[in-house]
Amino acid sequence: MKRLGLVAAYAALALGAVVSLLPFWWMAIASTHTTSELFATPLPWLPGPQLLENLARLEQSTEFARVMLNSLGIAVVYTIFSTLVSAMAGYGLAKFRFRGRGVLLGLVLLTMMIPMQVLLVPLFQMMASIGWIDSYQAVILPFLANAFGIFLMRQAFLDFPDSLVEASRIDGAGELRTFYRVVLPVALPQLAALVIYTFMSQWNAFIWPLLMLNTETSYTVPLALNRMIGLTHVDYSGLMLGSLLATLPLLLVFLFFQKQFIAGLLGGAVKG
Amino acid sequence: MKSRSIVALAAVTALSLTGCAMGGTGPAATSAPAVTASAKPTGSITVWSWDVAATALKRLATEYQSSHPDTTIDVVDIGYDNAYDKISVGLQAGSGLPDLVTIETDHASGYLSQFPQGFVKLDSVIGDKKADFDPSKWAAATGTDGGIYMVPWDSGTVALYYRSDYLKAAGVDPNSLTTWDALIAAGERIKATTGHTLMSIDVSSGATFGMLMQQQGAWIFDAQGNVSVNSPQAVQALTVLKTIHDKGLLKNVKGWDGRVSSTKAGDSAVHPEAVWWIGTLESEMKELSGKFGVVPLPAFGDSARTAANGGSNLAVPAQAKNPTLAADFAAWVLADAKNQASMMEKEGLFPAYLPALTEPIFNQPDKYFGGQKVYQLFAEQTAKIPPVNFTGDAAKASDIVGNAVVAAVLNGKDPKTVLDDAAKQIATATGRQIAG
Numbered sequence: 001m002k003r004l005g006l007v008a009a010y011a012a013l014a015l016g017a018v019v020s021l022l023p024f025w026w027m028a029i030a031s032t033h034t035t036s037e038l039f040a041t042p043l044p045w046l047p048g049p050q051l052l053e054n055l056a057r058l059e060q061s062t063e064f065a066r067v068m069l070n071s072l073g074i075a076v077v078y079t080i081f082s083t084l085v086s087a088m089a090g091y092g093l094a095k096f097r098f099r100g101r102g103v104l105l106g107l108v109l110l111t112m113m114i115p116m117q118v119l120l121v122p123l124f125q126m127m128a129s130i131g132w133i134d135s136y137q138a139v140i141l142p143f144l145a146n147a148f149g150i151f152l153m154r155q156a157f158l159d160f161p162d163s164l165v166e167a168s169r170i171d172g173a174g175e176l177r178t179f180y181r182v183v184l185p186v187a188l189p190q191l192a193a194l195v196i197y198t199f200m201s202q203w204n205a206f207i208w209p210l211l212m213l214n215t216e217t218s219y220t221v222p223l224a225l226n227r228m229i230g231l232t233h234v235d236y237s238g239l240m241l242g243s244l245l246a247t248l249p250l251l252l253v254f255l256f257f258q259k260q261f262i263a264g265l266l267g268g269a270v271k272g
Numbered sequence: 273m274k275s276r277s278i279v280a281l282a283a284v285t286a287l288s289l290t291g292c293a294m295g296g297t298g299p300a301a302t303s304a305p306a307v308t309a310s311a312k313p314t315g316s317i318t319v320w321s322w323d324v325a326a327t328a329l330k331r332l333a334t335e336y337q338s339s340h341p342d343t344t345i346d347v348v349d350i351g352y353d354n355a356y357d358k359i360s361v362g363l364q365a366g367s368g369l370p371d372l373v374t375i376e377t378d379h380a381s382g383y384l385s386q387f388p389q390g391f392v393k394l395d396s397v398i399g400d401k402k403a404d405f406d407p408s409k410w411a412a413a414t415g416t417d418g419g420i421y422m423v424p425w426d427s428g429t430v431a432l433y434y435r436s437d438y439l440k441a442a443g444v445d446p447n448s449l450t451t452w453d454a455l456i457a458a459g460e461r462i463k464a465t466t467g468h469t470l471m472s473i474d475v476s477s478g479a480t481f482g483m484l485m486q487q488q489g490a491w492i493f494d495a496q497g498n499v500s501v502n503s504p505q506a507v508q509a510l511t512v513l514k515t516i517h518d519k520g521l522l523k524n525v526k527g528w529d530g531r532v533s534s535t536k537a538g539d540s541a542v543h544p545e546a547v548w549w550i551g552t553l554e555s556e557m558k559e560l561s562g563k564f565g566v567v568p569l570p571a572f573g574d575s576a577r578t579a580a581n582g583g584s585n586l587a588v589p590a591q592a593k594n595p596t597l598a599a600d601f602a603a604w605v606l607a608d609a610k611n612q613a614s615m616m617e618k619e620g621l622f623p624a625y626l627p628a629l630t631e632p633i634f635n636q637p638d639k640y641f642g643g644q645k646v647y648q649l650f651a652e653q654t655a656k657i658p659p660v661n662f663t664g665d666a667a668k669a670s671d672i673v674g675n676a677v678v679a680a681v682l683n684g685k686d687p688k689t690v691l692d693d694a695a696k697q698i699a700t701a702t703g704r705q706i707a708g
Contacts, residue, residue, distance in 0.1 A: 036556045039529070041537040121364050128367040210354055211361055214318070214370070226351035230323035231582070232551040232620070234528070 024247075031241030038236050050237065058238045062224040063217055064245070070136075071220040072249060074209075075202040078140045082198050083191060085145050090153025091179060095165060105154070112147045116207065124211055134214040143208070149194050156190035157183065192260030199253050203246075221246045305590050306393040306419075313597040316344035318370035320359070322352035324551075324619040325374055325425070325584060331618065332605050345601060359383075362589070363390045369589040371598035375422060377583045378666060380412045384421055385664030392588040393419040397599045398607055406624040408486075408580045411659035413587075421587060423602045424624040426615070428546035428582030429654045430483050433553075436565045436642065438466050438541040446567045450577075452484075452512045455542070455570045459521040462541045470521035471542050472534035475513070475681050477527075478674040479581060483544060484509030486579035488572050491660035492669045492698065498707035499698045501673060502691040508572055510680050510687040517681045524682065532556055544569055546581040547622040547650045554640050561639065566646045568653055578653035583624060616647070626655055665702040672697045 030038055033048040058064045093105050123142050132138035160183060168178040184191070206222045213219055216227075225242045228235040321329050326349035333345035348370070350358055356379060362369035363383070375383060383390065399420055402410055409424035432455075434446055442462040449455045459470030473480045485491050490505035500506070516522045525534045535543060536557045543549065553564060568577035586602040588595050605611050612628035615621040623629060629651035637643040676694035679685040695706050 036536075036558065039533045039536045039556050041533060120361055124361050124368060125365045128365060133368050206354075207357060210351075211358055211368075214320075214348055214350070216349055223351060226353050227322070227349050229351065229353040231325070231352060232548045233555045 027240050027244050031237055031244050033237055035233070035235055035237045051241070054237045054241045057235070058228075058242055061235075061238070062219075062227055062242070064221075064224060064242060066217055067219050067221055067224040068245070068249075070218060071203060071246075074136055074139055074220060075199050075249075077136075078144070078202040079195055079199045081140070082144050082146050082149060082202075083194050086149030086153045086194060086198075087184060087187070087191060088179070089145070089150045090155075091157050091183060093150065094154045094157035095160070095162070095183075105151075108147050108150050120207070120211065123208075127212065133212060134218065135212070136218070138212045139205075139209050139220075146198065149198065152190060152194055153187065156187040160186060189260050192257040196254055196257050200250060203250060305389075305595075306396060307588065307595045307599045308396055313340070313594075313600045314342040315594045315597050316346065317372060317592070317594050317598045317601065319345060319347045319372040319374075319586075319598075319601075320350045320355070320370050321347060321374040322349055322355055324621065328615045328619040328621060329605065332611055332614075333601075336601055336604060343597060343601075345597075362591075363387045367591055369591050371588065371592040371594050372602055373587055373589060374425075374584050375587050377409055377412045377424075377428070377580070377585060378662060380422055380585055380587075381662035382664045382667055383587075384413075384415045388416055390590055391415075391421045392590055392592065392595045392599065393421060394423060394588065394599055394602075395419050397603050398423055401607055404607065404626050406580075406583075406626065406654050406657055408657040408659040409583060409585070409624045412662055413585050422585035423587075423606045425584045425586060425606050426548075426621040427624040427654050427657070428548060428580045429622060429650045429657060430487075430544060430546050430569060430579040430581050431566050431577075431650060431653060432569050433543040433545055433549060434565050434567065435468075435538065435541050435563055437563050438462055438468055439565075441466050442541075446565055449542075449567055449570050452570045452572060456512070456515055456519065456521070459516065459541065460519060463521055466541075468538070469523040469540045470516055471544065472523040472525050472531060472540040473544075474527055474531060475517075475522075475524045476674045476678050478670060478677045480544060481506075481509055481513060481673065481677045483569070483579035483581060484512060484572075486658055486660050487569055487577065488575045489658040489660070491662075492666065492673060493661050493663045493704070494707045495661050496707070497661060497663050498705045499669075499695045499702070500707040501669070501676075501698060502688070502695040503707065505572070506691055507688050510677065510691060513677065513681050514687055518684075522681070536560070546583075547647075548582060548620065550638075550640070550646065551620045562642045564641055565644055566641060566649055568649065576656050576658050578657055580657045583622075622647075622650060622654075624654070629654060663702075663704075665698075665704065668701050669698045672701065 029045060029047060031054055032051040033044055034050050034053075037044055037048065037050075089108075093101060093108075127133055127138045127142070164182060165178060168182045173181065204222065205220070206226075209220045210223055210226075213223060216224075219227075221242070225239055225246070228239045228242070319329055319333070326347055329347045333347050336345060337343055355374070359369065359373055359375070393415070402420075405424045406427045406429075409427060410420070413420055413422035413424055415421045432449065434449075436446070439446055439458070439462065442458070442465040444458040444461060449458060455470070462468055462470065482491070485503075485506050488505040488509070490500060490503050490509075492499065492501045494500040494503070513522070517524075523534060523539050525531050532552060534540065535553070538560070553560065569579065571577050586606060588598045588602070592598050607625055609625065609628040609631055612623035612625045613631035613633050616623060616628070616631075617633050634647045634651045635645060636647070638646050672694050676690040679690045680687045698704070699706050
C-alpha cells in the first residue's frame with residue numbers, strides 16, 4: 001500500500017517534470033530547425049540540422065554576442081549596486097534609531113505601489129534633460145534603489161542582535177567595518193536570494209531599456225530578440241535560439257547562488 | 273542634491289501633466305510646425321524604423337549620402353513589436369524622438385489626433401503630390417487641419433489568394449470569383465470535392481470584416497467621424513462572413529501563427545490578404561511554390577475589388593533637430609519611382625507612390641505563383657483602394673468590433689443586432705455620434 005503511494009507520487013512528479021521541461025525541450029528543438037519547418041503540421045519534435053545557420057543569422061542580424069555582453073554588463077553592475085543599496089538601506093532602517101524611521105520605511109514601501117507606467121514619462125524627461133538617453137547609466141540608475149530589496153534586507157537584519165553591533169563598536173570598528181565584517185556575513189542567504197532576484201529582473205527588463213537605448217549595438221538581449229519579430233516574417237527559430245542562449249546566464253547565476261538561496265528560503269522556516 | 277532632484281521631479285511631473293492635457297483636447301489654437309523646403313539640406317538625422325523597412329532605409333541612406341554631400345543619415349532598427357511604446361513616450365515627453373519615425377497607417381490617424389502638435393506639416397514638401405499616392409494612405413496621413421503630416425510609404429493592397437490546385441480539382445475558374453456570392457457557391461463545390469474549407473481566418477481579430485467594409489467604402493467610422501459600424505454595408509460584410517461559417521466553409525484560427533500554420537497545412541482554398549502576404553508565403557512555405565494564384569477580391573455589387581491592410585508612413589516629429597533634412601530624405605525615398613521600385617525588388621515593400629507602379633518590375637511574372645504577374649494585379653488595384661476615416665479612436669473600437677464579429681459569426685447572433693449594439697458601445701466609449 002505504501003509502495004503504491006510512492007509509485008503514484010513519483011508518477012505525479014515525473015508528469016510535473018515533463019510538463020515543466022517540455023517548453024525548454026521545444027525551445028531547444030525549435031532552434032535547430034528553419035522557421036518554415038516550425039509552422040508544419042505535425043510539429044517537429046527531434047533536433048534538426050539548422051543550429052549553426054540559425055546561430056549565424058542571429059549573430060548577423062542582431063549582433064548577438066555584443067548584445068549578450070551589454071546585457072551581462074548592465075545586469076552585473078545593476079545587481080552589485082542595487083544589492084549594496086538594499087543591504088545598506090535595510091541595515092539603516094533595521095538597526096539605527098532616528099526620528100521618522102517608521103515614516104521613511106512606509107515611504108519606501110509606498111513606492112512599490114506606484115505603477116511603472118506612471119513613472120515612464122517623467123523619468124524619461126529627466127533622463128532626456130540630463131542628456132543620458134541612449135546611455136547605460138540611464139538604464140541602470142533610476143531603478144537602483146529597489147523597495148522590495150530594501151524591505152527584504154531590513155527584515156533580514158531585524159533579528160540581528162544589537163549587542164554584536166555594540167561589541168564591534170567597542171572593539172573600535174567603524175560603522176562601515178561593522179557592516180561589512182560583522183553584520184553582512186550573517187545575512188548571506190538573504191543577500192544571495194536578492195542577488196538572484198535582482199539579476200533576473202534586470203536581465204529580463206524590457207520596457208525601460210527599450211525607451212532608453214537607441215543604438216542597435218547598445219541593445220540588451222530582450223530588445224535584440226524583439227527585432228526578430230518582423231512585419232511579414234517572425235524569425236521564430238532565431239528567437240528560440242536567442243531565448244535559449246539568454247537563459248544560460250540565468251541558469252549559471254542560479255546554480256552559483258542556489259546553495260545560499262535555499263538556505264535563505266529555509267531561513268524563516270524554523271524560528272530559533 | 274536630494275532636494276534639487278525632488279524639485280526636478282515635481283517640475284517634470286507638472287510638465288507631463290500639461291503635456292497630457294494638451295494631447296487630450298484635440299487641435300490646439302496654434303498651428304502645428306511646418307517645414308520649409310530647402311534646396312540643399314545639410315547636417316545629420318536619425319531615423320527609427322524596423323524589420324525590412326529599416327533594411328531598405330539603411331540601403332537608401334547610403335545612396336542619399338553620396339548624392340547629397342554634407343549629410344549623415346543614421347537608421348536605427350527599434351523593433352516592430354513595441355515601437356509604439358517608444359514613440360508614444362517620446363511624443364508625450366516632448367523629447368527623445370529622432371528626426372524621422374516610421375508609423376503604420378492604422379496608427380497614423382490616432383497619433384495625428386492625439387498629438388496635433390507632435391508632427392511637422394509636410395505640405396511644402398509633398399503637398400502637390402496628392403494624386404500620386406494611394407488615396408487611402410493619403411487620407412490616413414492627413415491631419416485634423418487638412419494638412420499632410422506623413423509621407424505614405426507602402427500599401428497593403430488586398431486581393432484574394434487562392435490554391436490553384438484545389439480550384440482546379442473542383443472545376444472552379446478563379447476568374448469567375450467576381451462576387452462574394454460566387455465565392456461562397458464555389459466554396460461549397462470545393463468542400464464537396466476536395467474536403468477543404470474555403471478560408472482560414474482569425475474571426476476575433478475583425479481584420480477580414482474591416483476589409484469587406486472598406487471595399488464598399490464603409491468602415492467603423494464614416495467620413496464625418498460618426499460611428500457607422502452598423503451601416504448596411506457593414507451588415508452585408510458581416511453577413512457574408514456568417515454565411516461562410518454557417519455553411520461549414522470557415523476555419524477559425526488563432527492569430528498570426530495560426531494563419532501561417534493553417535495556410536502551410538493547406539486547410540483552406542482562398543485567403544483574402546494584403547500584398548505583403550507574398551513575403552510570408554515565399555519565406556514560410558517554399559514547398560507550396562506553384563500552387564497559389566491571385567485574383568482581385570470578390571465584389572459586393574459594383575463595389576471596389578480591393579481594400580487595405582497594413583503599410584507604413586514616415587513622419588517628422590515636431591521635436592526633430594533637423595526637420596528640413598528629415599523631410600527631404602523622406603520625400604527622396606518615398607516620392608520617387610526608382611527608389612520605391614527598388615524597395616519592392618529588394619525588400620518586398622509595395623509602393624504607395626503610384627508612378628512607381630509602372631516600373632518594369634511590376635510587369636514581371638512571379639515563379640512562386642506559377643508565372644502569374646501578381647504585382648501587376650496589385651498595382652492595378654492600389655489606386656482603387658477606397659479611403660476610409662480611421663479617426664483617432666480605431667484602437668478603442670477594435671475590441672468591440674472583434675467581439676461583435678465573434679458573436680455573429682461563431683455564436684449565431686443576428687449581424688444587424690450585434691452591430692447596432694457595437695455601435696452603441698463605440699459611441700459610449702468614444703463620445704462620438706452614431707451615424708444615422
